[in-house]
Amino acid sequence: MEEISHIPQITLNLLGFNLVFNIETIVMTWIVMGILITFGFLATRKIAFVPNPFQVVGELLVSSFYDLTKDALGEDMVKKYFPLICSLFMFLLLSDWLGIIPMLSEPTKDLNTPLSLGIMGFCIAHYSGIKVKGIKQYVKGYCEPIIFMAPLNLIGELAKVISISFRLFGNIMGGAIIILVVSHLVYSLILPPLLVFFFGLFVGTIQAFVFTMLTLVYISLQVK
Amino acid sequence: MNIAGPDFIKGLAFLGAGIAMGLGAIGPGVGEGFAAGKACEAIGRKPEEAGLLTRTMLVGQAVSESTGIYSLVVALLLLFVV
Numbered sequence: 001m002e003e004i005s006h007i008p009q010i011t012l013n014l015l016g017f018n019l020v021f022n023i024e025t026i027v028m029t030w031i032v033m034g035i036l037i038t039f040g041f042l043a044t045r046k047i048a049f050v051p052n053p054f055q056v057v058g059e060l061l062v063s064s065f066y067d068l069t070k071d072a073l074g075e076d077m078v079k080k081y082f083p084l085i086c087s088l089f090m091f092l093l094l095s096d097w098l099g100i101i102p103m104l105s106e107p108t109k110d111l112n113t114p115l116s117l118g119i120m121g122f123c124i125a126h127y128s129g130i131k132v133k134g135i136k137q138y139v140k141g142y143c144e145p146i147i148f149m150a151p152l153n154l155i156g157e158l159a160k161v162i163s164i165s166f167r168l169f170g171n172i173m174g175g176a177i178i179i180l181v182v183s184h185l186v187y188s189l190i191l192p193p194l195l196v197f198f199f200g201l202f203v204g205t206i207q208a209f210v211f212t213m214l215t216l217v218y219i220s221l222q223v224k
Numbered sequence: 225m226n227i228a229g230p231d232f233i234k235g236l237a238f239l240g241a242g243i244a245m246g247l248g249a250i251g252p253g254v255g256e257g258f259a260a261g262k263a264c265e266a267i268g269r270k271p272e273e274a275g276l277l278t279r280t281m282l283v284g285q286a287v288s289e290s291t292g293i294y295s296l297v298v299a300l301l302l303l304f305v306v
Contacts, residue, residue, distance in 0.1 A: 170293035210286040
């Protein structure tokens, strides 16, 4: 039970700053990236009219997310934002599924991964909002309906980052803790594999989809 | 029974974690059940739209679950950090 609160870390001292690295998260993220790159290479290596299995999965993902992005953003902006949305979903999906393999753990179990992805989505949404609407209209959007509401609108925008990243982190972390506690209680008999499949496959897929959809909605709120 | 100092704080933190999780689970439970009931009604009215309705329902439930997840995070902080 001690492994819940134990995080493997190394600390580097660089120019008076203490840099802390979470080794497990970094290695697991590298594994996910490696799997994704291999998948992309296998899917696009021999593009044929009769596709190989990897190409079928790739085409399925790409076409369904292309349609979803087109519904949310419209015909003219879909080319620009679709690669971000699709790669975000694939990264999160593989991250959440990595926990079902023994000895590996989800990178999303660490708060740093969802928080950095949430901040990335926030920055992209606001940058594209400023670019599309212009800085004057953008600032004016905060002063709706009257100027005294500006602090509230600002806090509302910041709360989106907190809510989107803590939702993913809490779901994955809570699932991992429930699996650990139940395995401890039943001496790892019968129940844990079912729980692993429920929390790893079902909840992980839904949370990856929700994270992607909310990032898309935040971008579309800014650019419309 | 004399409890003082760090033990007292630890005990209160465990109590707080239990209360936070128990009360925080009420809202998402009611909300998700409501969403599922409405989705059932809609599927009964239009069975051919079942796939879209199920997807929308799951996403809505996952979003409305977030308050429960916040209380889970608070409970974890109280259990392992305090």
